[in-house]
Amino acid sequence: MRNGVRHKRNKGLKRMEIEASSGNVFADLEVPDPEKCLAKAKLVQRIADVIAERKLTQTRAAAILGVDQPKVSALMRGKFEGFSIDRLLRFLNALGRDVEIVVMPAGRTNHQAFTRVATR
Secondary structure (H helix, E strand, C coil): EEEECCCCCCCCCCCCCCCCCCCHHHHHHCCCCHHHHHHHHHHHHHHHHHHHCCCCCCHHHHHCCCCCCCHHHHCCCCCCCCCCHHHHHHHHCCCCCCCCCCCCCCCCCCCCCCCCCCHH
């Protein structure tokens, strides 16, 4: 026993390889268009945060967003299939949030551009 914690020795366990994340779980899982998926996920997270901050029910949020309650439920559970980035941006505006889009030259040496969502 070390520091009051009992350690068991597990003989015969196989070593597991651990791979560092790229920073985008969708890319790690080889989901098509991972940057777009990550951008949507961040927008949906911000929508959920605003709904929680304002202590809105899903029914009230649905009325503000102009959708039905099951669509708000889907968003709150991270289901963003069927929602365009444009629509998610309009949801944020409806919830009283400004959205700013910045376009700049690609910063990577291979000139491959990407889409990123940053929130504050």
